[in-house]
Amino acid sequence: MSPDPEKILPLSHPIRVEGIKLRPGNVTVSAPAQALPRIAAELGLASLEALEAHYTLSRNGEKVKLEGAIQAKMHQICVVTLESFPVEIKVPMKLDFAPEDEARIAARRGDAGDKDEIDIEVRLNEADPPEPIVDGVIDLGAVTLEFLALALDPYPRKPGVSFDAAPAEPGIESPFAVLAKLKREQ
Template sequence: MPPDDRVPEFSRPLHLGSVGPDGRREVLEAAEAERAALARRFGIPAVESLRAELRFRPEADGAVRAEGRLAADVVQNCVVTLEPVAQRVEEAVALRLLPAGVEPRDEPDEPDDIPSDGGVVDLGEAMAEQLALALDPYPRAPGAALPAEASDAAGRPLAALAKLRPAAPRH
């Protein structure tokens, strides 16, 4: 969650007590201003859509399990040409929302634990964080490649740079 002095761009608070014994479903969609603010936060040209469909189930220890799908259409800049690259992000989401007093688990195969603040978890912020993690760290426009001059005959991309390094002094 963001620091207390900052309001998240995409805020959808969920009171853990509102999830009854039968669970519940939520659909979260970011409005245009929220998507523009998220794009600025992520340093990308655009978040054109952001939607999450989640199902909540209470667990015996008071935690709430959230599972579902996150889908977003984003525009990132190509790392080679800087051209805009439209991409579709679709990710499964699995989280444990923790009430006060429930300690996070440190299990690699378990859902991420999200602590609550006074029994409230900001689902919008949790989905924004999931989207940030799912973004392609090296987006490329179709056909974009590093210049051939940067590779040697063996295809080593930094070999040409090694030729520019000054020779080590000999003693």
């Protein structure tokens, strides 16, 4: 049975942990031109012209440290004018990865006895728990897409555009003014 094409990520770059050397190594993840329209559609972008990430990976036993940055050139839709405008972003990244069981234990706080449910308690000035390494593989394409999605402005505005509420028409009272008037009359 072949996998459903809709469930396959538009950008995949799997790295086997055992293939990562003990000294830092550099990896570049680039989205191929044919994947850019699908990535743009999934992220709600008008278009995506370029997506590239540069990572440095280092390994300590079964744990992996990732540092680097994602760079993207795209067009977003302005929430005020509904016009497309160009955007360039650079997202710095630092992540730790650990085998799935270790990552789950590090993320678990306040165990209520349900093994399927994980409660995560957020503490200030404390490092995030490590991301899980699934079956000895880290998919740098999935990591790149996730952090690009998180970096996008959810309410993008074209530079120089501001939202000004339309002034009320002179002969129409606001509903709150009508209610205040009724309250005073009682």
